[in-house]
Amino acid sequence: MSLNYKICSLLYASFYIPIIYVQNQREILFTFPPTIKSKKEILTLNKYFDSNKNPSLFLPESEIIYGKIKIRDNKDYIIIGPVINDSFTPNRLDKDFNLSQFDLTEIHNIAADVFSPKFNLNSFSNFLILTNYLINKKMLTTSKHFQLLNTHVIKNINTQKTKQKIHKVESNNLHNTYFLEQEMLNYIRRGQKKNLINFLENKMSKSFLHAGKMGETPLRQTKNIFIGTLVKVGNQAAIPGGMAIEDVYELIDNYTIKCEKLSSVDQILALQYNMLIDFCQLIKNKKISTVSVEVQRMMNFIDGRVNTTTTIADVAKFCNRSNSYVGRTFKKETGKTIHQYILEAKLIEGQNLLTYTDMTIAEISNYLNFSSQSYFQNCFRKYFEVTPFTFRRNSSA
Numbered sequence: 037m038s039l040n041y042k043i044c045s046l047l048y049a050s051f052y053i054p055i056i057y058v059q060n061q062r063e064i065l066f067t068f069p070p071t072i073k074s075k076k077e078i079l080t081l082n083k084y085f086d087s088n089k090n091p092s093l094f095l096p097e098s099e100i101i102y103g104k105i106k107i108r109d110n111k112d113y114i115i116i117g118p119v120i121n122d123s124f125t126p127n128r129l130d131k132d133f134n135l136s137q138f139d140l141t142e143i144h145n146i147a148a149d150v151f152s153p154k155f156n157l158n159s160f161s162n163f164l165i166l167t168n169y170l171i172n173k174k175m176l177t178t179s180k181h182f183q184l185l186n187t188h189v190i191k192n193i194n195t196q197k198t199k200q201k202i203h204k205v206e207s208n209n210l211h212n213t214y215f216l217e218q219e220m221l222n223y224i225r226r227g228q229k230k231n232l233i234n235f236l237e238n239k240m241s242k243s244f245l246h247a248g249k250m251g252e253t254p255l256r257q258t259k260n261i262f263i264g265t266l267v268k269v270g271n272q273a274a275i276p277g278g279m280a281i282e283d284v285y286e287l288i289d290n291y292t293i294k295c296e297k298l299s300s301v302d303q304i305l306a307l308q309y310n311m312l313i314d315f316c317q318l319i320k321n322k323k324i325s326t327v328s329v330e331v332q333r334m335m336n337f338i339d340g341r342v343n344t345t346t347t348i349a350d351v352a353k354f355c356n357r358s359n360s361y362v363g364r365t366f367k368k369e370t371g372k373t374i375h376q377y378i379l380e381a382k383l384i385e386g387q388n389l390l391t392y393t394d395m396t397i398a399e400i401s402n403y404l405n406f407s408s409q410s411y412f413q414n415c416f417r418k419y420f421e422v423t424p425f426t427f428r429r430n431s432s433a
Contacts, residue, residue, distance in 0.1 A: 040057065040107070040114075040171055041057070041066060041169050043167075043171060044057060044066070044068055044114065045068060046287075047068075047167060047170075048069070051163065052115070053116055053117065053119060053155075053163065054068065054069065054117060054118070055067065055068045055114060055115075055116050056066070056068075056114065056115045056116075057112065057114050058079065058082070058110065058112060058113050058114070058115065059111075059112050060110075060111050061082075061111045061112075062079065065206065069135070070120075072343065075131040081094065081102060081104075081115055082104070082113070082115070084096075084102075084146075085102075085104040089181075090104075090105065090106045090168070090172075091103055091104060091105040091106075091165070091167070091168045091181075092104050093160075093161065093164070093182065095157075100117075100118050100119075100120055101118065101119050101120070101155070101157060101160050102115060102116065102117035102118055103115070103116040103117055103160065103164040105115070105164065105167055105171060105172070106170050107171060107172070108171075108172045108173075108174070114167070114171070116163075116164065116167065117160075119154065119155040119160050120154060120155075127425055147275055157208075158178070161178050161182050162178050164400060165177075165178050165181065166425070187365055211312040214315075217268065219235065220232065220235060220312070221268065221269065221273040221426035222273075223235060223271050223316065224269055224274070224277065224315050224316045224319060225272075225274075225276055225277040225319065226277065226318075226319070227277060227316055227317075227319040227320030227321075228316070229313065229316045229317055229320055232312065232316045233313065236312065237310060248326065254301055255299070255300070255304075256299060257404075258301045258304045258305065259295055259296065259298075259304060261303050262295050262307070262308050262311075263292055263295065265308060265312075266291050266292065266295075266311060267288060268310075269311070269312065269315050270284045270285070270287065270288045270315075271284075273315065273319070274287075274297040274315050274318070275336075276332075277319040278319060278327070278332055278335060278336075279315075279318055279319060279339075280335075280336055280339030280340055281319075281336055281340065282339070282340050287314075287315070291307070291311050294307060295307060316365070327369045327370060328365075328369060330355065330365070331365060331366055331369045331370065333354075333355065334354075334355060334362065334366060334374075335377065335381075337350075337351060337354045337355075338351065338374075338377060338378055338381050339381050342381050342382045342404060343348050343385075343403050343404060343405060344387040344405060345405050346378050348362060348363055348374045348375070351366075351374055362374065373430065379415060379419075380419065381417055382404045382405075382406070383415060383419050383420070385404060386400055386404055386412070386416060386424065387420070387427065388429040389403070389404075390427055390431065391428070391431045397409060397412070397424050397425065400412070400424070401413075
């Protein structure tokens with residue numbers, strides 16, 4: 037029993053991927069599973085693979101994948117597959133895909149006769165690289181070796197994009213959302229809540245927008261637009277507007293989850309309106325739209341470390357600046373010392389924890405790294421003119 041037979045047997049037993057070993061380019065030596073029919077037709081697949089690449093891939097369509105590995109120093113080769121990303125029947129192939137560019141009648145027979153497991157393209161490519169290493173003792177990198185495949189996919193996407201653009205130009209149906217989006221993002225970035233509300237309720241509602249096809253159903257289309265808008269607001273408005281990066285990403289996560297749970301277009305549109313106002317209000321509360329990028333980075337660094345003991349030396353090290361430069365620049369642009377801002381950031385986070393969690397005041401004080409609960413309470417009362425207990429009671433009401 038040859039080593040290659042043992043390797044193929046082991047791989048089939050582990051992954052249940054059909055494997056065909058062809059000897060001297062024309063004789064099938066063995067197959068896994070051994071009950072594969074239409075063995076002669078299998079040989080015709082060889083012409084579809086890239087002869088200059090080993091291992092190589094062949095995709096008659098996006099949901100069907102074959103692989104080929106040439107055996108080093110002889111004329112033998114292995115065909116692996118088919119594997120699929122979805123349930124497969126020959127009738128479905130005829131209905132869903134245009135196979136006129138291939139003479140693939142035999143592929144219908146092969147795929148119908150064997151068990152075809154589900155693998156995505158990336159995992160199947162990794163499987164080919166592993167098998168090639170076991171048989172040919174040659175180590176390859178998946179992304180680098182199959183880069184031509186990625187180029188092929190990109191070409192197909194751009195071809196489709198070009199066709200769609202031509203159609204939209206002819207029908208006067210081009211996207212026109214860019215400048216409206218930029219106006220909206222500017223209002224959010226600056227925390228201009230009144231301007232944003234006026235924009236949403238007047239200019240945006242009266243404009244006919246072409247967002248392009250982003251989903252197969254109206255509900256999926258609306259959800260995808262919502263998520264795309266959410267990410268833009270976070271990255272292009274909220275973070276540049278001064279919100280802490282971690283806070284922005286947590287909001288994006290939470291709004292995405294909430295959106296996915298909704299079951300109507302109207303609910304999603306209402307959520308989107310409130311999401312935009314929410315981000316704008318949070319930025320308005322920060323009131324730092326006029327600071328430089330460098331000071332904004334200092335603020336983001338501090339905001340992301342409210343549960344630690346942060347000093348001016350930590351901020352200076354983060355910015356690769358001296359303590360004196362950081363202290364002077366920060367005070368000049370914000371009117372606050374670094375120490376004041378660190379305390380403020382902790383207290384604002386304390387507000388959030390009191391409002392949105394069940395943590396006790398002692399737990400919050402400990403989490404925010406205050407030296408004692410009484411010190412936290414005193415600072416909170418001095419800054420917000422209300423005790424933590426009263427603030428929680430009022431926010432609950």
